[in-house]
Amino acid sequence: MKTIWKKAVSRRGETLAGILVAILIIAVSAALFATMYSASMNINLAARREDEEFYEAVGFLEKMETAEGTSSSKGEVHYKSANSEQDVEVEFLTQSGLTVYRESAS
Numbered sequence: 001m002k003t004i005w006k007k008a009v010s011r012r013g014e015t016l017a018g019i020l021v022a023i024l025i026i027a028v029s030a031a032l033f034a035t036m037y038s039a040s041m042n043i044n045l046a047a048r049r050e051d052e053e054f055y056e057a058v059g060f061l062e063k064m065e066t067a068e069g070t071s072s073s074k075g076e077v078h079y080k081s082a083n084s085e086q087d088v089e090v091e092f093l094t095q096s097g098l099t100v101y102r103e104s105a106s
Contacts, residue, residue: 053096056096057095057096057097058098071093072092074090074092076090077101089103090102
């Protein structure tokens, strides 16, 4: 108890300026941390949206369904192996920058 009382009445120790500087450093650090946290949340949200769009496009393309924003065209694919070559008529389906093809039903 004596040590606490001595410290309380002592003129040595932290000054008001020192305490204010410490509080300022803590406040700036907290602001920087909050900014980094907010930026990381925005990045995660954007990545989640991109993932959802990607998987939605992949789902449509796997089912070969035509949806809004999906384009369809016909063409030929040339297959070449060690023993043979052949041209196959295919249908191309593109959505959100992804393209798949399947053998045309014609």
